[in-house]
Amino acid sequence: MFKDITLGQYFPTDSFAHRLDPRTKLLILIMYIAAVFLVKELWVFAVLIAFMFFMTAMSNVPVSYVMRSLKPLRILLPIMFLLNLFMISTGDVLVSWKFIKITTGGLKQAVFIVLRLFALVCGASLLTLTTTPISLTEGLEKILSPLKVIKFPAHELAMMMTIALRFIPTLMEEAEKIMKAQLARGADLESGNLVKRAKAMLPILIPLFVNSFRRAEELALAMESRCYHGGEGRTRLRVLRFGWRDLIAVLVFASLIVLVILLQKYLPLDDKLFALISGAKA
Amino acid sequence: MPIVIEKLTYKYQSGSVNEFTALKDIDLTIQDGEFLGVIGHTGSGKSTLIQQLNGLMQPTSGKVTVDGFDMNDKKQRMKGRALVGMVFQYPDHQLFDETVYKDISFGPRNMKLPEDEIDRRVREAMRLVGLDEDEFAEKSPFELSGGEKRRTALAGIIAMYPKYLVLDEPMAGLDPAGRRAVSDMINGFRKKLGCSVVMVSHSMDDIARCADKVIVLRGGEIFKYGAPSEVFCHAEELNEMGLEPPFAARLAAELRKKGFALPQSIYTNEALAEALKPYGKGWRNV
Numbered sequence: 102m103f104k105d106i107t108l109g110q111y112f113p114t115d116s117f118a119h120r121l122d123p124r125t126k127l128l129i130l131i132m133y134i135a136a137v138f139l140v141k142e143l144w145v146f147a148v149l150i151a152f153m154f155f156m157t158a159m160s161n162v163p164v165s166y167v168m169r170s171l172k173p174l175r176i177l178l179p180i181m182f183l184l185n186l187f188m189i190s191t192g193d194v195l196v197s198w199k200f201i202k203i204t205t206g207g208l209k210q211a212v213f214i215v216l217r218l219f220a221l222v223c224g225a226s227l228l229t230l231t232t233t234p235i236s237l238t239e240g241l242e243k244i245l246s247p248l249k250v251i252k253f254p255a256h257e258l259a260m261m262m263t264i265a266l267r268f269i270p271t272l273m274e275e276a277e278k279i280m281k282a283q284l285a286r287g288a289d290l291e292s293g294n295l296v297k298r299a300k301a302m303l304p305i306l307i308p309l310f311v312n313s314f315r316r317a318e319e320l321a322l323a324m325e326s327r328c329y330h331g332g333e334g335r336t337r338l339r340v341l342r343f344g345w346r347d348l349i350a351v352l353v354f355a356s357l358i359v360l361v362i363l364l365q366k367y368l369p370l371d372d373k374l375f376a377l378i379s380g381a382k383a
Numbered sequence: 384m385p386i387v388i389e390k391l392t393y394k395y396q397s398g399s400v401n402e403f404t405a406l407k408d409i410d411l412t413i414q415d416g417e418f419l420g421v422i423g424h425t426g427s428g429k430s431t432l433i434q435q436l437n438g439l440m441q442p443t444s445g446k447v448t449v450d451g452f453d454m455n456d457k458k459q460r461m462k463g464r465a466l467v468g469m470v471f472q473y474p475d476h477q478l479f480d481e482t483v484y485k486d487i488s489f490g491p492r493n494m495k496l497p498e499d500e501i502d503r504r505v506r507e508a509m510r511l512v513g514l515d516e517d518e519f520a521e522k523s524p525f526e527l528s529g530g531e532k533r534r535t536a537l538a539g540i541i542a543m544y545p546k547y548l549v550l551d552e553p554m555a556g557l558d559p560a561g562r563r564a565v566s567d568m569i570n571g572f573r574k575k576l577g578c579s580v581v582m583v584s585h586s587m588d589d590i591a592r593c594a595d596k597v598i599v600l601r602g603g604e605i606f607k608y609g610a611p612s613e614v615f616c617h618a619e620e621l622n623e624m625g626l627e628p629p630f631a632a633r634l635a636a637e638l639r640k641k642g643f644a645l646p647q648s649i650y651t652n653e654a655l656a657e658a659l660k661p662y663g664k665g666w667r668n669v
């Protein structure tokens with residue numbers, strides 16, 4: 102049951118994207134998201150998607166792996182599409198049958214939402230595919246550290262994330278063992294109504310929690326006995342450094358934003374496309 | 384009726400790139416009332432093997448039948464599972480209720496036994512594992528010491544009156560006195576309930592003390608299987624595998640090298656003492 106869940110979907114290989122500084126990757130992800138939200142013309146998504154294939158190629162990750170990250174959306178995406186398609190009624194009417202009415206505005210919005218989600222999820226998963234969770238939290242800590250002046254606990258936050266990530270597989274494994282132990286005592290997890298089933302989970306959740314608290318205490322003790330006292334004055338095993346790759350990456354993404362803005366300003370092809378569609382219908 | 388394992392193969396993550404064959408072509412029969420000791424290196428597949436016995440894991444190929452119930456079949460599996468009591472290595476994985484008494488009654492309650500029968504069994508189980516009722520019944524299982532937790536976990540299974548009691552390294556992490564106590568306890572319920580016992584252990588001494596049959600696993604395959612005397616007489620081979628034969632067997636092997644005429648079948652302290660008797664006072668002259 103728990104074996105199917107993979108967290109931190111890091112794809113271990115070597116590539117341009119893998120060698121980027123995690124801070125850079127976080128920054129270019131933000132730039133990429135900005136670019137996605139700047140898109141107002143449908144056809145510009147074609148440019149964005151082409152760009153995404155380019156990014157995938159630069160990261161040496163099989164396309165199938167990137168697509169796999171869309172799996173959790175397989176229910177959400179169609180629902181979003183249909184809702185927008187039927188609910189929005191602006192523009193020309195394309196199809197009208199009984200109470201169902203599909204308009205150009207609805208169609209445009211539906212395609213728009215789906216493409217935007219698609220682009221966002223693919224971009225974000227490229228980040229996690231090319232960056233180990235540890236270096237990601239490290240990058241996050243560095244990016245947030247200027248906020249320390251206003252007492253924002255950047256180091257502590259990053260440490261918490263690191264520890265949480267480290268212990269997720271342990272917890273999964275333990276949950277499975279506990280489940281087996283209770284099943285062997287005749288626990289019935291599958292029959293009965295919702296309340297009964299929730300109650301039946303108690304013999305699994307209680308040991309899981311108790312053990313987690315105990316483990317947390319032990320870990321805290323182990324860290325303190327090795328003189329851990331927060332981030333102050335701590336040096337790193339691997340020092341993050343920006344390189345020529347990082348400069349190139351930031352420039353490329355900056356150009357992407359500029360390209361999106363310019364294309365929309367000077368090449369509004371959408372209206373022509375939709376005119377074509379409604380023209381073909383009429 | 385026995386537990387019969389036929390051509391059992393088990394693969395973790397079967398079909399994926401990480402596929403790992405943990406058990407290969409295992410054939411084994413566990414008779415009624417038998418005490419089977421399971422020995423092997425860490426990672427040799429001991430835990431994987433015993434979890435097949437109550438259907439917590441199903442074979443990738445092959446068949447396990449418990450008293451005729453086919454464990455591959457979902458309905459029959461539940462009936463088979465009810466006959467097999469499984470004690471895992473870490474009591475922390477099963478203790479959950481407010482009091483020791485309630486925790487031990489979890490299993491019998493799941494069996495839908497009448498209340499007075501549950502009460503009787505819980506008290507009996509506590510007595511069998513040596514937990515004083517007045518002292519422990521109302522204690523929280525989370526306040527107990529390691530040894531007491533283990534006893535409670537054991538009692539939780541005993542109270543279900545399993546026909547086959549399966550224990551995964553029940554003595555790991557205990558001192559010699561604790562090991563002895565657990566060993567005596569297991570023999571205690573075996574007499575009382577007449578159940579079969581399957582026990583995984585690293586220590587051959589623990590197994591030598593009470594096993595009728597011994598199985599040695601290596602890399603997921605049966606390396607040796609038979610009566611203790613048949614298995615432990617291969618002291619050299621076991622040593623090479625990194626497993627330490629029982630103390631008496633090792634001592635007997637050393638003495639044999641020094642010229643003592645001792646039979647190969649010795650593996651318990653008692654048998655060794657008996658065999659050494661003829662040498663009596665004059666042993667210095669050998």
Ligand SMILES: Nc1ncnc2c1ncn2[C@@H]1O[C@H](COP(=O)(O)OP(=O)(O)O)[C@@H](O)[C@H]1O
Pocket residue numbers: 395396403405423424425426427428429430431432
């Ligand atoms: N959930 C799992 N996924 C993949 N491999 C596993 C899993 N559990 C155990 N294994 C592997 O199967 C082998 C046998 O494990 P196990 O039966 O636990 O050994 P033992 O109890 O003898 O130490 C080991 O090599 C272990 O690495």
Ligand SMILES: [Mg+2]
Pocket residue numbers: 429430431551
């Ligand atoms: Mg094991």
